[in-house]
Amino acid sequence: MTWRRALPLLLLAAVALAVPVLALAQQPPLFETKRITDNVYLFRYGGHQSMFVVTPDGVIATDPIAQRRPEAATTYIAEIRKITQAPIKYVVYSHHHYDHIEGGKPFKDAGATFIAHMNAKTRLEALKNPAVVIPDIGTGTLHAIELGGTRLELHYVGRNHSDNSLVMLLPKEKLLFTVDFIPIESLQFRDFPDSFLPDFFDSFDRVLALDWDRMIPGHPYAGGRLGTKDDVRAAKQYMVDLSDAVRQAQLAGKCFDTAMKEIKLPKYETWRNYDAYLPGNIERFCEFWGGGF
Numbered sequence: 001m002t003w004r005r006a007l008p009l010l011l012l013a014a015v016a017l018a019v020p021v022l023a024l025a026q027q028p029p030l031f032e033t034k035r036i037t038d039n040v041y042l043f044r045y046g047g048h049q050s051m052f053v054v055t056p057d058g059v060i061a062t063d064p065i066a067q068r069r070p071e072a073a074t075t076y077i078a079e080i081r082k083i084t085q086a087p088i089k090y091v092v093y094s095h096h097h098y099d100h101i102e103g104g105k106p107f108k109d110a111g112a113t114f115i116a117h118m119n120a121k122t123r124l125e126a127l128k129n130p131a132v133v134i135p136d137i138g139t140g141t142l143h144a145i146e147l148g149g150t151r152l153e154l155h156y157v158g159r160n161h162s163d164n165s166l167v168m169l170l171p172k173e174k175l176l177f178t179v180d181f182i183p184i185e186s187l188q189f190r191d192f193p194d195s196f197l198p199d200f201f202d203s204f205d206r207v208l209a210l211d212w213d214r215m216i217p218g219h220p221y222a223g224g225r226l227g228t229k230d231d232v233r234a235a236k237q238y239m240v241d242l243s244d245a246v247r248q249a250q251l252a253g254k255c256f257d258t259a260m261k262e263i264k265l266p267k268y269e270t271w272r273n274y275d276a277y278l279p280g281n282i283e284r285f286c287e288f289w290g291g292g293f
């Protein structure tokens with residue numbers, strides 16, 4: 001083959017090689033650990049995030065985020081070990097949903113005490129999922145962990161995305177860790193499975209009443225940034241606007257299917273999963289307003 005005939009083939013080969021290389025360059029790494037303050041870190045693995053606190057007397061880890069990927073938990077521990085050799089004293093579950101808490105066994109094997117809200121402990125004891133470590137301790141409205149000069153408060157702010165979400169507050173650092181019930185610039189997941197209305201609305205107010213500046217979420221929303229109180233207000237306002245729109249549609253006899261097709265909330269169309277989840281979000285409020293569920 002002459003070079004003239006080979007040239008287009010060579011160009012094609014170059015393009016074919018460049019495309020995956022470029023695509024790889026744009027992909028975020030599979031996991032990463034970010035230092036948020038002197039002693040607080042965010043661990044992300046794929047699309048899930050967890051917080052851990054390092055003190056001279058030990059480490060407080062949170063959700064293992066290792067559902068169907070045990071390597072996420074061993075990577076989590078390896079990331080902690082890059083920072084400290086102090087014992088992992090605690091694992092705190094944000095709530096009982098499996099995508100956040102499966103795969104904690106390596107933490108148990110390392111000697112950690114597992115803590116969750118008492119409703120999560122009761123639920124997990126009944127469900128007997130072999131991939132979930134059953135909590136040793138079930139908490140109530142407020143539980144505080146004091147370790148190596150750091151205080152971590154576990155606040156129960158009522159029923160929302162589950163009946164057992166714990167909000168984790170570091171009062172000195174004014175940092176909050178919340179999972180799933182306050183998405184940042186994102187719609188709620190599908191039809192809010194396992195959610196509690198209208199209690200959900202009160203949860204936002206109870207979170208706003210706590211003293212904090214920055215919020216670590218359980219998923220990397222909005223480019224992976226931390227949240228603010230304005231994000232909590234916006235997440236609540238979205239629910240209020242959604243609820244009002246569905247209430248009107250329900251009164252006009254449009255629930256479920258017509259409402260799910262017709263209702264639009266253009267104020268939120270730039271939010272993540274607007275097209276994918278809006279019909280499910282409407283369905284949930286049709287259940288609430290139309291059926292009292």
Ligand SMILES: [Zn+2]
Pocket residue numbers: 095097161179180
């Ligand atoms: Zn959840």
